[in-house]
Amino acid sequence: MSINRVRLVDESGSVGLASDALLELNAVTKRFGGLTAVQDVNLVVRPQEIVSVIGPNGAGKTTVFNLITGIYRPTSGDIRLEGRSLVKLNPDKIVIRGITRTFQNIRLFNNMTVLENVLVGQHTQLKSGILGSLFRTPRVLHEEMKARQKAIELLAFFGPTLVERQQEYVVNLSYADRRRVEIARALAAKPKVLLLDEPTAGMNEAETLEAVKYVRRLRDELQLTILLIEHKLAVTMGISDRIAVLDYGCKIAEGLPEEVRRDERVIAAYLGKAAKTDQEVSG
């Protein structure tokens, strides 16, 4: 089986920086009224790392993602990509800077086909303007054909199934396939950092294994830096270079998977709750 390998990032873009941090969160805080969702979170992601953010429900993991991608503005603190602040940018500008994401509850354009979804992902890569589109100049036509080819190549990253089903509306796809389309859409914008929000949520054992494989391949073959939120600890431990643990909006631990697994506070954060539940059940 031959699959088209795609190179999304040229090496010069992601290596050889003065500081070795690609993405950097500096004392980031987010308050919604009286509720502090994220407090003083520091995080450093280096090029071609896979970093996981874990934590109990409501710990503020998705909020961190929303802060990085510009959906929320931090109340205080700074977020930098390659040393440049992202804080006051709109989501679309952040995509241009090189961060794309997927969503916990898949947000695909349901009434568009698989191919169209990936084409929308290429929006920032295409240059055709209104006049070019109206007169359909050779340049625009060429760009459009190129974009289609590119989209098919991206779908081919996940094997032949999606390529075959490219003209179908995404609602007709299986759950796992939709996750893949969403990642393909995120890849289409040629990101430097890819944010995956629970890429294995709702998947069965086999699909989870498959997902773990392609997340690794994203890093190895496409030289991507990946930040991911994951609930399944087995998955997290398996693929992460480093893990950051959030609880009640604060980062309580960070380190190698081995370290995190033994960390007292992490066990307390998870097991403390579980122990409490046990007491309630037995009491």
Next chain:
Amino acid sequence: MLISVNSRNLMPDRDERVLLLKWIVALLVPVVAFTFVWSGEEIVNQVFLSIFSPDANSYDTLTIIQATIFIVLFYASVIALAGYAIAADSGRQSILGLWLDVLVFVLVPLLLIVWTSNLLIGLTLCAIVWPVYFYVRKLVRKALHYTPHPPPVPLKDLKVFDAQQQTALMRRAVVGGFWFATAFAVVSLIADIIFFLTGPFPTMLLIWVILRTILLPIVGYFLGHLGSAMALRRTLTAKTNGNGNGDGRNGTKKVSSRVSRRRQLQSLSSSRAQEESKDLVPNDLPLRSNGAQRFYLTILVAFVLFYPVLDPILFGPGTAGRLSGYGDAGYYIILALGLNIVVGFAGLLDLGYVAFFAIGAYAWGLIGSTQFTALTNIPVNPQIWPWLFWPMLAGAALIAVFWGVVLGVPTLRLRGDYLAIVTLGFGEIIPIFFLELDKYTNGTNGIPGVYSPAFPGIANWSSFTPVPYYYLILALIALLIFVNIRLRDSRLGRAWVAIREDEIAASSSGINLVNTKLFAFGAGAFFAGIAGAYHAAKLGVVSPDNFSPQDSTIYLAMVVIGGLGSIPGVIVGAFAVYALNLFVLAQLDAIASDPSNFLHGILQIFPSFTFGDIRNLIFGIILVIVMIFRPEGLIPSARRRRELHHAETETVEVGALDPLPGSGEFEAVVRVE
């Protein structure tokens, strides 16, 4: 090797005769109805008489030439369509089903138009008949437990469509064209002999009758070839990749040819992708396939283009009034096309669209009238600058765009309902603004004497000669349909749909929400500005009465009834709403005052009753009924149809399968160590 991307088979040879009968009857009935019940033959006879006895005909040469072109295109298209349909039919649709379809969708409108001898009223009645038919069909199907064929899966199975089958396809089309033309020639001959024996029939025409009987089968043979060419092109032949056959695996071969076919896809459109299956030959519903639509389009374009000439022959006296009416319907079509970009593509609810229409109208009204000279002492009149209308058509549109942007910049950050309220306010303010600006706009009196356009060779543009305006609006509509299609299929059009679907996901895919929405708003305003300038020039007066804020609702109704996001849909919607609200309902009183009409009876019972009083009530009831039975609109876009019919098959909420913290499973994972 040629491959047909198809899941259906060519109909077996032995059924060919059944196929021939099925289609010849289906197509012959409406053609004969047009020719002998309506005025088809009259046009043919006029054409013929003008050649053989120039004194006998009552039309000038130009009229005759146009009528000839129309009639030739009409019959040629129908004969070629017969060839195409016979070749393209997969035979899965039953004979009765086809005949019923043709009866309801072709014959009923034809007869209603002949009966009312009015295009608009006839078609409006169809809009009532068709939904009733759909409803009854649904009930009958339910009662009989009938399930229609499952929709063909597009580009799913590949089957080799070999040379033999291709030859069979071609032969079928030629045979179809020939026999259809022959059958038509025979029917015509019989009809003419009856005319000859029973009434005054110019003997001269007998030459034509004989000539036609001989010529038609020959012509049919060659037009059958045209039909076969159309059908063959739609077998979607694709070459297999020469390099992929080394491994000999069936699956790989399939995939590779599929991909190469798709890479060739020239259809850049998004909404058309799913329609591909309609394009395949053999087809389950050939009359609805894209191949057949080429023939309809030819007939439709010929009809619309030569309508001013055909109108007196088809409907008798009163052409000027009718054409003027169609000119008005035309600017509603432009408005609907523009609003379709805003509401249908980008999903922004605009309840104040009339404002841009008013701005466009006042832009030309203020500059292209005596008012401008009176205000600024710069002499502007048709004698000095006769061509001024044309740049100002674009100018008015750009002024409307400017105001669209001015309104859009602060408000497009709002979502859904809030935006609707702001636009509603804008639609209220602008007409009042022009009303109160009476120093410049003469307030309620309006601006009189707005100049007409000028065009070399066309001397008379007054509102009593609607023909130039008819062609002007046709040209504008054609231009704007083109713009609309190109925008829809562009990168921008994709971004609009993405925003309509999910703003957050669109924004996270790199789409600038405000700019993209502004483009939609601006494009909508551009269309409205053009419609406004045209309206001002045609009417010759710009008065505030023409821009009531309620009109915005009518425009929205046109778009929604036609089918949000569907270009043919909104054109039909605009025409239907115009015909219904501003033509039929407005004329109910006039119709009822005619003693021969059945509505006259109501006036007998309630002498003081006028239909004008309940006009809006009737219109509202019709809107409600349409929305209940056909929420996706008359001609929905593929996307919208899917959306409304698959809403119930939404998937399980995500995360339901995740182990929750605190649950046993989650603990098990954590406690692994």
